[in-house]
Amino acid sequence: MRSTGRRPRRLLSVLAAVGPLIAGAVLAAPASAAPSPAAPADGPWAARAAGSYAALLDHLYLGASGHGLFQEQTPKQPTDNPYSYLWEYREATQATFDLANVPGLGRKYGPDVQDRLTALGQYASTDPAHSGYDSYLPAPLGTGGDLFYDDNAVVGITLTDQYRASGDRGLLDAARAQFTTDLRGWDSDTARACPGGMHWVESDSNAMRAANVTGLFAQLSANLYEITHQRTYLDWAQRAYDWNRTCLRQAPGLYANDLGDDGTLNTTLWSYNSGAMIGAATVLYRATGKSAYLHDAVDDANGALAYYGAESRLYDQPAIFNSFFFQDLLLLDSVHHDARYRATLAAYAQRLWTDNRDPATGLFHFQGSNGGTPDPALPVGTLNQSAAVQLFALLAWDPKDYHRIT
Numbered sequence: 243m244r245s246t247g248r249r250p251r252r253l254l255s256v257l258a259a260v261g262p263l264i265a266g267a268v269l270a271a272p273a274s275a276a277p278s279p280a281a282p283a284d285g286p287w288a289a290r291a292a293g294s295y296a297a298l299l300d301h302l303y304l305g306a307s308g309h310g311l312f313q314e315q316t317p318k319q320p321t322d323n324p325y326s327y328l329w330e331y332r333e334a335t336q337a338t339f340d341l342a343n344v345p346g347l348g349r350k351y352g353p354d355v356q357d358r359l360t361a362l363g364q365y366a367s368t369d370p371a372h373s374g375y376d377s378y379l380p381a382p383l384g385t386g387g388d389l390f391y392d393d394n395a396v397v398g399i400t401l402t403d404q405y406r407a408s409g410d411r412g413l414l415d416a417a418r419a420q421f422t423t424d425l426r427g428w429d430s431d432t433a434r435a436c437p438g439g440m441h442w443v444e445s446d447s448n449a450m451r452a453a454n455v456t457g458l459f460a461q462l463s464a465n466l467y468e469i470t471h472q473r474t475y476l477d478w479a480q481r482a483y484d485w486n487r488t489c490l491r492q493a494p495g496l497y498a499n500d501l502g503d504d505g506t507l508n509t510t511l512w513s514y515n516s517g518a519m520i521g522a523a524t525v526l527y528r529a530t531g532k533s534a535y536l537h538d539a540v541d542d543a544n545g546a547l548a549y550y551g552a553e554s555r556l557y558d559q560p561a562i563f564n565s566f567f568f569q570d571l572l573l574l575d576s577v578h579h580d581a582r583y584r585a586t587l588a589a590y591a592q593r594l595w596t597d598n599r600d601p602a603t604g605l606f607h608f609q610g611s612n613g614g615t616p617d618p619a620l621p622v623g624t625l626n627q628s629a630a631v632q633l634f635a636l637l638a639w640d641p642k643d644y645h646r647i648t
Contacts, residue, residue, distance in 0.1 A: 285637070285638075287591070287634050287635070287637035287638040288344050288346075288347065288634075288635075288638035290595060290634045291340075291341050291344065291631050291634035291635040291637075291638055292341065292347070293604055294599075294604060294606070294627065294630045294631045294634060295337060295338070295341050295631045296604065297603060297604030297605050297627065298334065298337065298624070298627045298628060298631060300604075301316045301603065301605060301622070301627075302315075302316055302334075302622075302624045302627060303334075304325070308325070309325070309361060309364060309383060310357050310358070310360060310361030310364075311325040311326065311331060311361055311364070311379075311383075312325070312326045312330060312331055312334050312624045313325065313326055313624065314326040314327065314330055314623060314624060315621035315622060315623040315624065316605070316621055316622050317621055318621075319621060323378065323384070324383075324384075325379060325383065325384065326624050327377055327378055327387070328365045328375065328376070328377055328378065328379075328387075328393070329377070329393070329625065330623065330624040330625045330628070331361070331362065331365065331624070332362075332393070332396070333562060333565075333624070333625055333628035333629065333632070334358070334624055334627075334628045335358040335359070335362060336628065336632060337627075337628040337629075337631035337632050337635070338351060338354050338355055338358045339355060339358075340631065340632050340635035340636060340639075341631060341635045342354070342355050343635070343639060343643065343646070344635055344638040344639060345638075345639075345640055364379055364383060365378075365379055365380075366380075367380065367386070367389065368380045368381070368386070369386075372389060372444065373419065373422075373423055374389045374394045374420075374423040374444075375389065375393060375394060375397060376388065376389055377389070377390060377393075388443050388444060388445050389423075389443065389444040390442060390443050390444075390455075391423075391424050391426075391427035391440055391441060391442060391443065391444065391455045391459070392440075392442065392452070392454050392455035392458050394420050394423045394424050395420065395424050395455060395458035395459045395461070395462045396458060396648075397417075397420045398416075398417045398418075398419075398420030398421055398424070398462040398465075398466075399417075399458065399461055399462050399465060399648045400648050401413050401414070401416045401417035401420065402414070402417045402462070402465040402466060402469060402648075403465075403646065403648040405417060405469065406469070414469065414470075417462070417465075417466060418466065420462065421462055421463060421466055421475070421478075424440070424455075424459050424462070425478075426444065427440045427441040427442075427444065427455065427459070428440055428441075428459075428482075429441060429451050429503075431503075434503055434505075435501065435505035436485070436488065436489035436501055438451070438481065438485045438489075439451030439452070439456050439482075439485050439486075439489060439501060440452060440455040440456040440459050440482065441455070442455055442500070449502055449503045449504070450500040450501060450502045450503065450508070451485075451489075451500060451501050451503075452499065452500040453486055453490045453497040453498065453499055453500060453515040453518065453519075454499075454512075454514055454515050454518050456482045456485055456486050456490075457482070457483070457486055457497075457515065457518030457519045457521070457522045458518050458521075458522075459478070459482045460478075460479045460480075460482035460483040460486070460522040460526070461479075461518065461521050461522040461525050463475045463476070463478040463479035463482065464476070464479040464483075464522060464525040464526045464528075464529045465525055465529070467479060467529050468525065468528060468529035476529070476530070479522070479525075479526060479529075480526070482522075483519070483522050483523070483526060486519055486522075487519070487538075489501055490507075490515075491519075492509060492511075493545055493549075494541045494542055494544060494545025494546075495516045495519075495520070495541070495542040495543060495544065495545030495546030495547070495548075495549065496511050496516065496545060496546065496549055497511070497515045497516060497519060498510070498511075499511070499512060499515060511549070512559065512560075512563050513546070513550055513556065513559045513563045513564050513566070513567040514562075514563035514564075514566035514567055516542060516545075516546040516550075516567060516570075517546075517563075517566045517567035517568070517569065517570035517571070518566070518570065519538075519542055520539050520542050520543050520546070520567075520570040520571060520573075520574055521569070521570035521573055521574075523535045523536070523538040523539035523542065524536075524539045524570070524573050524574045524576075524577060525573075527539060527577065528577060536577065536578060539574050539578070540574070540578055540580075543571060543574055543580070543583070546567070547582060547586060550567075551586065554614070556586075556590055557590065557593060557613065557614060558611070558613050558614045559613050560608075560611060560612035560613045560629075561594065561606070561608060561612060561613055561626050561629040561630065561633075562612065562625055562626065562628070562629040563613075564590060564613075564629070564633070565629045565632045565633055568583075568586075568587045568590075568633065568636060569632075569636065569647050569648075570647075571583040571586075571587070572584065572587070572636060572639075572641075572644045572647055573644060573645070573647045575641065575644050576641075576644040576645040576647075577645075584637070584641070587633065587636065587637060588637055590633070591630075591633045591634055591637055594606060594630055594633070595634075597615065597616065598615075598616045598630075599630075600616075600618070603622075605622040605627060606622065606626050606627055606629075606630045607620065607622060608620070608626055612625065612626055
């Protein structure tokens with residue numbers, strides 16, 4: 243599972259050399275979209291996203307003197323590192339991207355997009371024997387950290403999206419490199435229970451194959467197949483997707499978090515694991531035209547909405563997990579419109595705005611689990627503030643652009 247605790251993590255980075263190219267691609271005109279409903283009536287979401295982003299910068303951004311990075315939380319604690327882990331930084335970067343893609347806001351936030359991409363390169367691994375991206379800054383700013391395969395899959399997915407926007411072959415080559423990095427994470431021990439699946443982290447201590455990384459790897463591979471039509475990418479997309487459905491699926495839309503190498507199944511349910519498989523199925527449908535994948539995506543979306551819509555399950559999930567979940571629901575909406583997807587997001591986002599936001603600071607408070615009712619005594623994390631910006635920004639997007647979600 244993706245822990246939301248304070249530990250070395252790695253979620254997304256971009257090659258410093260291609261940062262400027264991606265910045266241009268993010269703000270480029272979108273490709274033609276699949277048919278979708280008209281844009282919703284003007285609402286509060288663009289202003290809420292912009293205000294929450296301003297609070298993120300005011301309270302957590304370290305500015306040029308801090309190498310364009312963020313701190314992990316505010317107020318800063320004595321045991322905190324000088325800078326955030328990459329997971330937090332990636333989510334702040336994604337929040338910037340999402341805000342810049344709100345209609346009419348790209349010009350205003352374009353320089354911020356460039357700043358984020360420039361600083362992201364500082365997290366790149368410096369070990370040529372382990373290409374990819376580490377969980378914390380390498381020297382001279384830090385001491386590095388483990389490589390997480392789910393993070394590297396997300397890197398590749400982002401790069402494929404920006405390749406589509408810009409047509410720059412360097413971005414496609416970089417996405418292919420992330421696919422190659424993640425191949426190191428596939429478990430090839432045929433003696434294990436349910437052989438296959440993706441390791442979570444490149445470490446001898448890894449003892450599980452996880453739902454999220456396997457689903458994200460399937461999504462990256464499907465994207466690469468859709469672009470290149472090279473069969474190896476489709477083969478891996480189907481292999482990873484099928485492994486999750488065979489080995490971890492508990493019910494429609496509900497996936498066990500991981501399978502231990504000793505055969506122990508961790509049946510904990512997280513909304514982002516549901517989202518990863520909805521997203522993977524959607525891209526597989528788009529890449530192959532096979533209606534079975536669309537049926538899978540819709541079936542999983544229905545099951546996940548039914549489960550997380552009960553009691554306070556969705557609200558109690560970590561906010562950043564829900565951001566992943568809703569991104570994938572809106573991606574599905576681009577090929578199969580269902581008004582419930584956006585409506586559920588809007589209801590959840592409204593509750594965060596009403597219950598979790600401190601009006602005096604614009605910051606969002608949660609439990610130590612990163613979800614649920616606010617605890618004002620706890621520090622506010624870059625992770626959670628970024629999740630709020632992402633969610634509000636998505637609600638301000640034109641639905642015709644949902645196909646651009648990664």
